Amino acid sequence: MKQFKIDDVAKETGLTKRTIRYYEEIGLIKPPERSEKGTRLYTEEDIERLKKVIAAREVLGFSLQELQQFLTLKETIEAHHRDYRNATDKEQKQQELKEIAAGVREQIDMLEQKMKKMLEWKKELKQLHEKIQAILEEQ
Structure with a gap:
């Protein structure tokens, strides 16, 4: 290596x-x-x-704290995947999967919020650009 x-x-x-x-x-x-x-x-x-x-x-505009949460969640999922086949307690498996699903949903929600904000910024910039173009065309 x-x-x-x-x-x-x-x-x-x-x-x-x-x-x-x-x-x-x-x-x-x-x-x-x-x-x-x-x-x-x-x-x-x-x-x-x-x-x-x-x-x-x-x-994506992640803060360092958000990155840590994401990477921790990813590592948890990978560890769970490795251990899942060996676990015998079905209830424990289900509970762990529910917790992981909640963490993933939280990450998705955060991304959706960021994307919404980015689209709002894009819209504002487009409007500003259109105003500038209109002024330039008047001259």
């Missing part, structure tokens, strides 16, 4: 080394392995996760 130093990860993601370390500190990415000299060694998976964090932050 190929490993990357923080400088390489920074170049690949466009993040600063400080930001990468901060994301590690707040739990957006797991702490990477370290070399014998203590150098952080990241994997392709770490880089892909950082790219998803960047996309969620930039494109």
Whole structure:
């Protein structure tokens, strides 16, 4: 498995080394392995996760707290999926699925709110653009 130093990860993601370390500190990415000299060694998976964090932050407008909630929910779902087949208590399975479903619904609702706000902004910008075009055409 190929490993990357923080400088390489920074170049690949466009993040600063400080930001990468901060994301590690707040739990957006797991702490990477370290070399014998203590150098952080990241994997392709770490880089892909950082790219998803960047996309969620930039494109979807997620706050860092929202990102943490989303990633925690995703990890919970993945862990539940692994453990689901081995669990014998049907009621416990059902309860866990209900909790996961509620978390997913919460994420969907949050995205819908963000999309609604984005559409409102878009509408305002279009109206402003139309006004500017009308003024330009009058001249």
